[in-house]
Amino acid sequence: MSPVVPIGPFHPALEEPYKVEVTCEGERITDASVVVGFNFRGIEWLAERKSYTQDIALLERVCGICSNVHTLMFSRAVEKIAGLEVPDRAQYIRVVIAEAERLHSHLLWAGVACNLIGFETLFMTCFSLREQVMDILERISGNRVNYAMNRPGGVNRDISDPGAVLAAVRTIEKTTSGKLIPIMTGDPTVRARCAGVGVLSRDDALAHGAVGPLARASGLTQDIRRSAPYEAYDKLDFDVPVRDEGDVLARIVVRASEILQSCRLIEQAVETMPAGPIGGPLYPSVPAGEASVRVEAPRGEVFYYLASDGTDVPVRVRVRTPTFVNMPTVPLMAVGESISDLPLIQASIDPCYSCNDR
Amino acid sequence: MKLLRSLMRTARRRSPWVFHANAGSCNGCDIEFLTCLTPRYDMEQLGIRHEGSPRHADIILVSGPVTRTTCEALQTVYGQVPDPKVVVALGSCPTSCNVFAGSPTVVGPLDRVLPVDVYVPGCPPRPDAMIAGLAEAAAILAGDKPRPEHQPGPADPDTADPDTADPDTADPDTIDPLTAEAAGEAGRR
Numbered sequence A: 001m002s003p004v005v006p007i008g009p010f011h012p013a014l015e016e017p018y019k020v021e022v023t024c025e026g027e028r029i030t031d032a033s034v035v036v037g038f039n040f041r042g043i044e045w046l047a048e049r050k051s052y053t054q055d056i057a058l059l060e061r062v063c064g065i066c067s068n069v070h071t072l073m074f075s076r077a078v079e080k081i082a083g084l085e086v087p088d089r090a091q092y093i094r095v096v097i098a099e100a101e102r103l104h105s106h107l108l109w110a111g112v113a114c115n116l117i118g119f120e121t122l123f124m125t126c127f128s129l130r131e132q133v134m135d136i137l138e139r140i141s142g143n144r145v146n147y148a149m150n151r152p153g154g155v156n157r158d159i160s161d162p163g164a165v166l167a168a169v170r171t172i173e174k175t176t177s178g179k180l181i182p183i184m185t186g187d188p189t190v191r192a193r194c195a196g197v198g199v200l201s202r203d204d205a206l207a208h209g210a211v212g213p214l215a216r217a218s219g220l221t222q223d224i225r226r227s228a229p230y231e232a233y234d235k236l237d238f239d240v241p242v243r244d245e246g247d248v249l250a251r252i253v254v255r256a257s258e259i260l261q262s263c264r265l266i267e268q269a270v271e272t273m274p275a276g277p278i279g280g281p282l283y284p285s286v287p288a289g290e291a292s293v294r295v296e297a298p299r300g301e302v303f304y305y306l307a308s309d310g311t312d313v314p315v316r317v318r319v320r321t322p323t324f325v326n327m328p329t330v331p332l333m334a335v336g337e338s339i340s341d342l343p344l345i346q347a348s349i350d351p352c353y354s355c356n357d358r
Numbered sequence B: 001m002k003l004l005r006s007l008m009r010t011a012r013r014r015s016p017w018v019f020h021a022n023a024g025s026c027n028g029c030d031i032e033f034l035t036c037l038t039p040r041y042d043m044e045q046l047g048i049r050h051e052g053s054p055r056h057a058d059i060i061l062v063s064g065p066v067t068r069t070t071c072e073a074l075q076t077v078y079g080q081v082p083d084p085k086v087v088v089a090l091g092s093c094p095t096s097c098n099v100f101a102g103s104p105t106v107v108g109p110l111d112r113v114l115p116v117d118v119y120v121p122g123c124p125p126r127p128d129a130m131i132a133g134l135a136e137a138a139a140i141l142a143g144d145k146p147r148p149e150h151q152p153g154p155a156d157p158d159t160a161d162p163d164t165a166d167p168d169t170a171d172p173d174t175i176d177p178l179t180a181e182a183a184g185e186a187g188r189r
C-alpha cells in the first residue's frame, strides 16, 4: 500500500489552516485530497440574524485580503433590491479601491509564492512594494485592512488627495515592470521551480468551472469586469491578460500583468473621476425581493445571493467565493508531481480558506 | 547556576521564537503579522523569529475566534510548545470573538481554551501594536514582567528552574514526534 501523508492543519509555510492528504509512490504524488472547513465561522448563519448595517461589518470579515469585495457585493445586492442609484463619483472610488485591493492581493501572493520557492529576497521586495499599496489604501480609507468603504448607495469616504495616489501608483508600476516582472519571469531559480509544474489544461479548467487568474492562465478569457461590467469599468480601458500554458509560471505571469493593468485602471479612474456626491442613505430600507450579483475579485468571480422579506434582517445571504470552485482543481494539478512541489501548486491557485469556509 | 539562569533570561528576552496558529481568522491579522517580518517593520531586529514548528517556539500567537474544528488542534499545539511559554491573542477575534460572537461554530474567545497572557486587540491591530505585544510577551518570558494573575497559566519561568527540568518526565502525549500528523488527527476528529 502506498503511504498516505497528512499535512496540516497548521501548516508551517502557509498562513491558513487546511489539510491535504497525499498518497505517494516514492516522491511522486498519485492521489491528493484537500480537507477544508477549519475556518468555518458560520458567517451566512450570522448574517441572517443581523441587520443590513451590521452585516456590512460582518461580511467585510469574511476575508481580510479581499474584504472590500464582500462589502461591495453586499451593497450592490442591496442596491439592486432597493433600486438605489450609485453616484458617478462613488462608482469611480469603488473602482480605485477594488483595484488597489487587487494590487495588494497579487503582491501578497507573489511574496508568498517566492517564499515557497525559497527566494527570500524577492519575498521582501514584493512586500516592501506592497507597503506602498497599503499606504494608498490607508490614505484613502484610514485602515490598512478592512477598509469599511462601501455602503448601499455609495461609499463612505472621498479621495481627497488624488495627486498622492497617482504618484504612488506610478512608483509601483515602475518597480513592477522594471524589477519584479523581469525577475519573476526570467530568473533561472523561478523558472526551474515553476515552468511545466502543476499544469491545468484548458479542458479541465473549463470542466471544473475554474475562475480568475487560474482560468486565465489556462487559456480561458474570463473576466466579469469585461463580460458584465459593473461600476465604472465600462468607461475605463484595460486588457485581460491570458496565457495558454496552464502551469505555475503562467499563473505568475498572468498575475504580474494584472498588477500593471490595475495600476493603469487606478490612474485612469483617478484622472477622469467626476465631481459630485459620494454617499447614499445611512440606513437603507430594503423592500421584499431577491438579487444575485457577481464581481471580479482578485481571485476570480464572487457570487452573492440576497433575499429580503422587507424587514431589516435579510432572509438569506449566500456567499460563493472563487476558492470554492478553484479548490477541486488542486488534486488534478498535483497528481504526477513531486511532493515537494505540492505547497507551490496549492499556493498557485491563490487559495483563501477563510473565504472558502466562511 | 546563577550565571546560567541569567543567561537563559537574556536569551528568552532577546530571541523569542513565535509559532503562529490561525484558529479561524479572516486572514486580516495573519497578513498583518506577515508584514511585521518585512523590511518596513522588521520584527527580527528584536530577535523575534517566525518559526514553523511549535517545538522550537516560545510564544504562541493565535488569531481567529477559535472555531470548533481548530480547537483541538490548537490544544495539541499548545502542548507541544516547551515551557516556559506565553500565549498571545492576536486581534479582536481571540480576545472577544469580534463579529463572530454567537455563532454556533465558534467556541472562543481564546481564554476559554488556553490561558492567555497578552492581548493585542484591534481588527486587525497595526503591525506596531503586534510588535509591542510580542515584546511584552518576551518580557513575561524572561520574568521581567509578571504574568497576569487571573490566568491559570503554565509554570512561571521564575519558579521553574530550567536546569532541573527533566524532559523525560514530561507528559508523553505532549511530545508526539509527528507534529503535523498529531495536529492533523486532532483536527479531523
Ligand code: SF4
Pocket (backbone or CB within 6 Å): A061, A064, A145, A146, B025, B026, B027, B028, B029, B030, B063, B064, B065, B090, B091, B092, B093, B094, B098, B122, B123, B124, B125
Ligand atoms: S481581528 Fe479582525 S482582522 Fe483579525 S482575524 Fe479577526 S476579523 Fe480578521
